[in-house]
Amino acid sequence: MYIGEAAKRTGLSIKAIRFYEEIGLIRQLERVGRYRLYKEADIEVLLLIKEAKALGVGLSQLQGVIQYNEGQIDWSTIKVFLHGIRQQLTQQIEDVQQKIASLDICYEQIKPS
DNA sequence: ATTCTCACA
DNA sequence: TGTGAGGA
Numbered sequence: 001m002y003i004g005e006a007a008k009r010t011g012l013s014i015k016a017i018r019f020y021e022e023i024g025l026i027r028q029l030e031r032v033g034r035y036r037l038y039k040e041a042d043i044e045v046l047l048l049i050k051e052a053k054a055l056g057v058g059l060s061q062l063q064g065v066i067q068y069n070e071g072q073i074d075w076s077t078i079k080v081f082l083h084g085i086r087q088q089l090t091q092q093i094e095d096v097q098q099k100i101a102s103l104d105i106c107y108e109q110i111k112p113s
Numbered sequence: 114a115t116t117c118t119c120a121c122a
Numbered sequence: 123t124g125t126g127a128g129g130a
Contacts, residue, residue, distance in 0.1 A: 002116075018116095034116075034117060035115090
């Protein structure tokens, strides 16, 4: 399939998809003449990138996560990466809870009025 | 109508 | 982290 269909299937813009290839986030696609040719595996990777973005993961953090062994996607690397994101999110919860605690102390100090 | 590259913010 | 312009 060409990039237009890939964009429709993933909900990503055509520009974004080309950009991801340019920065090495996805493989260099083979061309039919001048046109990039996408296959199912590429759609899966693009959907992963979309998911990651929704989780607040920057593209730079995704660098190196998507590996192709023998032309297949290495999902085990991705699994490890996602677990790391999970831990990161857990840490964020703790950070926010600490901020709330600090805020509560501020309230205590204002209480006299 | 679709995709391409290049320039740019 | 992408978009707009302009051409094939």
